[in-house]
Amino acid sequence: MTQDTVTEVLKQRGQRYGEFARHASITQALKRVIFDARSRCTLDPDMIEALEMIAHKIGRICNGDAHYSDHWTDVAGYAELVAARLRQIEAQQLTSAAE
Numbered sequence: 657m658t659q660d661t662v663t664e665v666l667k668q669r670g671q672r673y674g675e676f677a678r679h680a681s682i683t684q685a686l687k688r689v690i691f692d693a694r695s696r697c698t699l700d701p702d703m704i705e706a707l708e709m710i711a712h713k714i715g716r717i718c719n720g721d722a723h724y725s726d727h728w729t730d731v732a733g734y735a736e737l738v739a740a741r742l743r744q745i746e747a748q749q750l751t752s753a754a755e
Contacts, residue, residue: 671721672720672721672724673716673719673720673721674716674719674720674721675719678719679715679716679719679720680715682714682715682718682719683711683712683714683715686711686714686715687707687708687711690707690711700738702737702738702741703738705734706734706735706737706738709730709734710731710734710735713727713728713730713731713734714731
């Protein structure tokens with residue numbers, strides 16, 4: 657990838673997501689709140705990753721184009737990935753309890 661290509665990509669991303677340093681500040685503040693409230697060691701790896709990615713997407717919403725539907729879809733998607741896994745575990749537990 658050439659420097660011109662990188663520069664153009666960063667310009668496009670900046671227009672959509674806002675200035676990176678501000679986005680990073682917002683996102684890191686959100687993560688501090690999340691993980692000050694709940695220790696990472698009490699969460700499964702997918703829960704941690706989903707919360708971090710949701711914080712990342714919220715940072716983009718707050719810092720950039722809040723009307724970009726992809727941000728909102730991604731927030732719902734990361735939550736659904738964890739919820740689907742938990743529903744599967746709960747269903748297995750119900751099946752085991754019924755046997």
